[in-house]
Amino acid sequence: MRRPNYAFRMWTKQPFSNKLLNRLRSSRYLLVLTGAGVSAESGVPTFRGKDGYWRKFSPQELATMDAFEKNSELVWEWYEYRRGLIREVQPNPAHYAIKDLEDRFAEFLLVTQNIDGLHQRAGSRKIAELHGNIWRDRCLKCGQVYDHKEVKLKGVPPKCACGGLLRPDVVWFGEALPQETLLQALQAAQFCDFLLTVGTSALVQPAASLPLLAQENGAFVVEINLEPTPLSERVNESIRGKAGEVLPGLVKKL
Numbered sequence: 001m002r003r004p005n006y007a008f009r010m011w012t013k014q015p016f017s018n019k020l021l022n023r024l025r026s027s028r029y030l031l032v033l034t035g036a037g038v039s040a041e042s043g044v045p046t047f048r049g050k051d052g053y054w055r056k057f058s059p060q061e062l063a064t065m066d067a068f069e070k071n072s073e074l075v076w077e078w079y080e081y082r083r084g085l086i087r088e089v090q091p092n093p094a095h096y097a098i099k100d101l102e103d104r105f106a107e108f109l110l111v112t113q114n115i116d117g118l119h120q121r122a123g124s125r126k127i128a129e130l131h132g133n134i135w136r137d138r139c140l141k142c143g144q145v146y147d148h149k150e151v152k153l154k155g156v157p158p159k160c161a162c163g164g165l166l167r168p169d170v171v172w173f174g175e176a177l178p179q180e181t182l183l184q185a186l187q188a189a190q191f192c193d194f195l196l197t198v199g200t201s202a203l204v205q206p207a208a209s210l211p212l213l214a215q216e217n218g219a220f221v222v223e224i225n226l227e228p229t230p231l232s233e234r235v236n237e238s239i240r241g242k243a244g245e246v247l248p249g250l251v252k253k254l
């Protein structure tokens, strides 16, 4: 049987190679890329996992402009359900470990695909939200952005003061990512020394390209995930384990 040509370690008491630790300790600029798996241990369902959202609903039914135009009530109900769920949960040890990493590196950027705001609640500040934030609404007519706390939903779909229809300020399939945020993430990938990709299936572009872009530019790239992903064979090291266990273990080793 062909052996995989990448370093892969199960989460054991010592999942970190000396090479990984040396590269991390000597890095000046750390980029952390996160996905839904980082919030899973807080109780937020992932998209494609065992109890993921996409197992119950099709993305085309819920996370596209087409879907919103066809049935904005259904899409809003889904977001209201998720807001209710996210409101009740707390950041987990993975979120706090990432905040600790931010404090330990001269240069740092957290690029997240998550829209739940849990990184901010754990204290992360240097953060680029690629797919928007579930706590904001945006008017389709005048572009006004509302902090959701100011918007009282008197039923769905909610309306702007101008009469326009509000939508969640998140990025759906086929939509451009916020330009400045994407640029910030691309620059970080080009200039970082070390990239940690955590809890993402690495299926959704352009986020999934960031680790390889960083690697092409000389960074050491490490994946932390419960399962293999399309990146696993390409990164420098892939660690199978729970983000909430592996990341605090890594911080302790610094």
Ligand code: BJW
Pocket: 034, 035, 036, 037, 038, 040, 041, 046, 047, 048, 049, 052, 063, 113, 114, 115, 131, 170, 171, 172, 173, 174, 175, 176, 177, 198, 199, 200, 201, 202, 203, 204, 205, 206, 224, 225, 226, 227, 229, 241, 242, 243, 244
């Ligand atoms: C754990 C764990 C634990 C669990 N510990 N790990 C072909 C090639 C290239 C691109 C395309 C293509 N065809 C179409 C595209 C484009 C498309 C795309 O990538 N599609 C692919 C599916 C093929 N991309 C887009 O459309 C993007 N826009 C774009 O390309 O624009 C171009 C453009 C330019 C100019 C003008 C116009 C257009 C936009 C993508 C938007 C994605 N949006 C969503 C919804 C956001 C809002 C919401 O949440 O409601 O973002 S989809 C969903 O997927 C969400 C996530 O952020 C994103 C990524 O998912 P993630 O985070 O990776 O979660 P999962 O569930 O997939 O994985 C979880 C992982 O965690 C698993 O691996 C588990 O094993 C692991 N895990 N527990 C560690 N405890």
Ligand code: ZN
Pocket: 139, 140, 141, 142, 143, 144, 160, 161, 162, 163, 164
């Ligand atoms: Zn408006």
